[in-house]
Structure formats: structure tokens, C-alpha cells
Amino acid sequence: MSTSIFGIGNMRKLSLLVLILCILISVKNQNAEIKKSSSSSKTAVKWPYSSWDSFPSVFLSPLTSMEDDDGEVSWHSNRSLEYDFYRDSCPEAERIIRRVVHELYEVNSSVAPALLRLVFHDCFIEGCDASILLDAATGIDSEKDSPPNKNLKGFDIIDKIKSEIEMVCPGVVSCADIVALAGREGVVQAGGPFYPLYTGRRDAMHSFRDVATSELPSPNADLSETLASFASRGFDLRETVSLLGGHSIGVIHCKFFQNRLYNFGRTNKPDPSLDTGFLNLLRSRCNDSNSSMAASPSPSPSFKATPPAPSTSCDGTNSPAPSTSCDGTKSPAPSTSFDGTKSPAPAPSTSFDGTMSPSTAPSLSCSGSPSSSSRAAEMRGSPSLLSAPSPSLKGSISSPPSSSTPSSASFEDSLLSSLEEPGMNMAYEGPGVDFGTLYYRSLLQGKGILYSDQQLMAGIDTGIWVRAYASDISLFPRDFALAMMKLSNLRFLTGSKGQVRLHCSKVA
Template sequence: MTPLILPKLTLMFLVLSLLLSFDQHKPTTTTTTFNFINTIPIHSFSSGSVSLSAINNHYSQSLLQYDFYRDSCPHAERIVRSTIHRLHKTTPSLIPALIRLAFRDCFIQGCDASILLDDDIYIDPEKESPPNGNLKGFDVIDTIKSNLEEACPGIVSCADIVVLAARDCVVLAGGPFYPLNTGRRDGSNSFADIVTDELPSPYADLSQIIASFKSRGFDEREMVTLLGAHNIGVINCKFFKNRLYNFSGTNEPDPSLDPEFLNVLRSRCNEVDALSTSTSAYTSHTSPSSLIKEQEITMDSEKSVSNFGMLYYRSLLQGKGVLYADQQLMEGEKTKYWVHKYASNPSLFHQDFAMAMMKLSDLQVLTMPMGQIRRTCSKVA
């Protein structure tokens, strides 16, 4: 028996060493993996070097959990979803507005519900900055928050409500479902000056759009993916009239517009005040969806939820992008490549859109012990 002990001990030590070595190389993130999106690790979605801010952001993400409220407020996500479904039946036009609201919150200093704060002696509200002048959906978030406060007071953050509501809206718009970790906390400040300076304009050229997304850690593929949300909602004519009548001060239309599409847009947007439209009137990333009673057009004229994103990319291939910034995606080698890919492969677009929205929802989140849980989303606790 004795001669067999040493070989067995040696084998045990070898197995133990291999296990320890393997454990050291396992990722430490708590992000839950789902089969339909597990082909690309979320933290590897962008290429390039990792900055200190990215490391800090990864640390914050690792403190989020899937089904964070399972014990403290087990029906939280169901309450969000049921409210969004009722909204979809009564006011479907607000579905794209809530997706847009989440982008505006997360793109400026992270997903901390800063977009929801009202004016105050210490608050310069993002919602009142010129680029956010057309934002809608604040009352919907307030309704959801009120329902959650009744069910489990002081538990669910407004920041989580915003990203969960956007996720459910994406599904109702015909886009993919994607899992979200929760546990975000609310910030105590708002950043109107950053909104004005850093949200790209609908008049921006490709290099400006790329730089804006890159500053938030998104590569060109992810940028093209997120812009696919422009497929839904409505857009006010004043944000592209210059392309129809006086592009770059030439008194001529934008030559990149398809001639037939130009005539369609002109038939819906007359020339009144076209020459006075200023490129400073709007400095925003997403499609300037507006519910105000002015000249506007529907982004998806076919209203087909089965084509979420598809019509957007196909329109760019035909020179029918409504916004100048959208059509600029055809001017870069990489961006044009992804426009072609998404126009012909709905499954790839849905997978990439899910990944990009997950990444967007994790931007610079606040977790314990940082931040707070607001009892009213428009006011600091």
C-alpha cells in the first residue's frame, strides 16, 4: 500500500495546480451569460486598449446583479413591464421616446437618472438643455416609480427603471430582448453643460460622430448598431430641412439624398423658415423624435415591427437617410460595411443591438455605497 501513496499524492497535487491555474484565468464579472448572445463577451465587444475609466466602470458593473431585487422587491421588473405594456396600447408613440430617454441618461455621465432631475438651486437640469428640448416620457417613469414605491418603498432606483423601461420598449418595437443586471443607484447631480457640448448633432459629419461614441467606449460597429434605433419614432422637419433646400448654404439640396426621396420629403416639409434653420438648433445623437404639433415625418413609414432596424439600414444604402448624420454612415469604410451587414442580416443586427444596449446600460453606473435611491425621480433624495 505504501508505494502507491506517493504517486496518488503527486497526481492530486497536479490536478489541484491545474484547477488553481484555471481559476486564476476565469473572468470575475458577475454578468449572467445567455445562450442567444454568448458568442461575444460583453466586456470584449469593443477593441482597443483599456483605460482606467473602463476598469472603474467594470468594477461598478461587477457589483450589479441579475435579478438584484429578487428578495427586496421581487415584482419590480414585472411592475415596469406591465406599465410599459399598458402604455403601448394607449400611447404607442412614447415607446421610442423612452428608448431615447435611456440613451440620453446613460450617454451623459452614466446611467444615474440625472436626466430626470428638475431645476433646483443646486441643479442645472439636463432635461432643459437645448438638445433635450423634445424629450418625452418623464411622466411614464414617474408612474412606474409611484407603483414601485407603493409595492416596496425606497428600494428600486430611478436609474434601473429607466434602463428596464427602455429594454421593454425595444421588445415592443420589434427588437431583441436582452438581460440586464440591476442594482444601479441614482446620482445627485445633473449635467446640462455636458449635454450641450458632447451630444453629437444631427448635422455632424462622420468623424464627429465617431469621436463622440469613442469617448464613451463604443467602437464604430457599436455606433452603427445603436443608430439602428432611428428606425422608429417621428422626426421634426426642422432638423433636416437644410438638406432639402439649402445644404451648407448652397441654396441647393444635399447631393447625397436620393432624388425621388428628396421630392417625398419636400412634399411633407415645405420651405417655410428652411433658410433660417440653424445647425445650432439641435445638438443631439438620437433621432429628434418630437410629439409637438409641427411638420414631422414618421421614421418607419411601413410600421412593421418585424423590420426593427432593417428599414433604417436599407434606406441608407439607397441614399434615403433622413438625417445628415445618419447618411454619413455610408462615408466610412467600416461604418458602410456594417450598414451592409445589418441590412441583409436581421439576426446579426438583433444580436449586436442587444449587446450594445447592455453595454450602454452599464455605462459608469453608481452602486453601493455610492449614490442614493430617490423616492421621487425628479428630486434628489
């Protein structure tokens, strides 16, 4: 009996010992996994959120350049940025950017397209790396000296933002992130959609003048050339059509469409695709004697934007290119897929991957309000990219304006240098709540100002999307925002591949 009890006691002790050993092994393995995860996060990403249930992963998974087996550069998803990257190191950064852009926009509305043009001309070359900001120096052929970039504006705006951020948290926030975020805030001020951005980009140590000269899209390109140019950066047909909708705001100067008015294709005749009445209007703005004038991204004569009109807002959700508009009515959008193929169904089939971002991240919105569920637009890369805005809708800004004067003399000089040059305001019918739809309606009527814009009607598939965006005020802002997110994530630098410049115009 006592032997049996003794045996049972030993068995219990043995079981307890085995249990303790199992627990120790489990804890050890868990610690190893934590260390492994922590180590890998230094080269990958430290996700602040555990679930992604809102934004399409194809657009919120940042893209970076990697080499394939043949050594060719390609575009791959590589999660190495994160939302609210500066939340600990410089929590005021995004608020400073928002405030400065808002204050400057109140002084001169040309801020919005100038900043958007900077985003495009930076990201379209070698990625969003602030290489566009570098001045010429020993070993650096500045992109600013490239012909398509000769009339870029907004450098003083970036410098102003950078100097204010450096006063709060020196050496932390990259110029590349400032360009991307300031471009978004400019878009919002102009009445377009808000789009969330990851941050954590680093600044390039080189500039790429030759690439900018040869690869930025041309205002005189035909449809196949435009599509090929955007496809080289990973944009499909639908995304290209939506990005060109950034031409909804700004002034395009006569230099870039003069040939369409008087001597198209050296025929001594106007472009036959131009509406006759619109041709006469353009000729009244740009007579033949102006043909020798240089182009400039100067602002429109009106410095102050008109008071904002109420903007049409979505419900804050972002289902992939739905077939209903914000008010619940059926969208007339086509079912063309992102590869440009055509389907008989009445609504577009979106191939944005399905689900949205962390619940704490702001969501896409069709309105111009910069709240956590709202805020956007102008862009395109070429000398013809719209660079001076018409009076446009503006979102409200939660942070109070600074008491200091928002514009410096150099900022005024850079924006007003060629104020009197003739051109055509893209919003020539006046500002309105239907951001983007005027641009597409104009193309349907043969009233596209740039040849490359009107060429969107030369293709069946691109024409389908022009009609869709012209008739659905909710579809275009959604697609435009997603495409801008993708643009802002092209081939960025992280870690030791880049640096944080102390002055945006020179390598640290």
C-alpha cells in the same frame, strides 16, 4: 509483546489526533475564506449564479468609471451589479415596469422611442444614473434645460412606474434601474430584440447640464465626428453603426433635416447625397415655410399601434455574430472587426467575448417576445433622436393589464403637446418584421433622413456594416441588443456613491 501492542495503540491515537487537527485547521481556513468572500461581495457583487455559459462577458460585465494612475477617468469592467437584483427586496419590480410600459404603449405607441431616448440621454452623459430626471434646484443645473434635451419626453412615464413600485416596496428600486428597464420594455414593444440587464444601480445626486450640451451627438455631425463621439464612451465602429439602427422607429421632425432639402451647406441647393425622389417626398412633408418651426419629439398622428405581425425569431442562442442567419442561410455580413478594419472573409468576425450568461437569465432573441428566451429598440443622443414611433411590432406580455386607465392627463399632455408638427416617419414604408433593415436599406439608396445617418455611407468600413445589417435580418437585432446592454452599463453608481430617490425628479 504487550509493549508492541501498547506502542501500536499509541500510534493509532497519535494518528487520530493528527487527523482531527488537520480537519479543524481545514474548517478554520474554509470559514476564513467564506468570511473574506462575504466581505468582498459587499463591495463587489453577490453572484446569484455559479456559471456563465451564454452571454458575451464583454457586454455582461458591467462597466464603471475608475481613475487610472494619472487621475483620468477610464472605462473598466467592475462586476458590481447582478442579474435580478431585486429578487428578494422587490420581486414585483420588473413585472410592474413591464406591465405599465405595455399598457401605455397600447394607448400611445410613442412610449417606445421616448423611453429609449431617455436611456441614451441619461447613460451617454455621466453614466446610467438617472441624472437626466432631476429638476433644476439649488446646486443643480438640470440636464433637462440643456438644448439637446429640451424636447425629451417620457418623464411622466418614469414617475408613474416609480409611484406604483413605491406602493409595493418603498425606497428600494432606483430611478436609474427604472429608466434602463423601462427603455428595454419599450424596445420590446416596438418589435426589437430582448436584451437582459443587470440591476442594482444607484441614483446620482447631481445633474450635468454642460456635459449634455457639449457631448451629445449632433444630427448634423459628419462621420468622423459621430464616430469620435461614440468612441469617447467606449463604442467602436461596429457598435456605433448598430446603435444608430435605433432610428428604425419614430418620427424625425423637419427642423433637423430642413437644411438638407433647400440650403445644404449654405449653397441654396439640396444635399447631393439625397435620392431625388426621396428629396421630393421630404419636401412635400417639410416645405420651406416650416423651417422656422421648433423641433419636438411629439408622437405620430396614429395613437394606436397596428396589430403585431409575426416576428422572425432566432433559436435563442447567441453565438458571437455568426455567419449564418436565423433560418440557417449564409449571412452576407462582412468580416470587418470591431476596430473598423476590413477583412476579405465574407462573414463578420465578432470580438464580443464568447460565452453567454447564467442559464436562468433570459437570453437574447431576435423576436419581440418578452419570454425567458426572447424580447427591444430606438435611441441616439441629440435633439434629433427619434422620439415618436411608427406603428410597430409588439411582443406579447404575460402579465394581465391593469384595470386602471394607463395614462394620466400629464402623460397625455406631454406626448400630444406638438402633435401637428410636420415630420417624417422613419418607417415610411410601413411596419414590418425586419426590424432595422429598412433603416439600413434606406441609407444604401441615399434615403437617410438625417445627415449624420446618411454619413454612414461615406466610410468604407461603416458602409460594410450598413450593407450587412440591410441584408441580414438576424445579425442587426443581435448586435443592437448587445450594444444596448453595453450602453445600459456605462459608468453606473453603486453603494454609497449614489442613493435611491423617493421621487425621481429630486434628490432624496
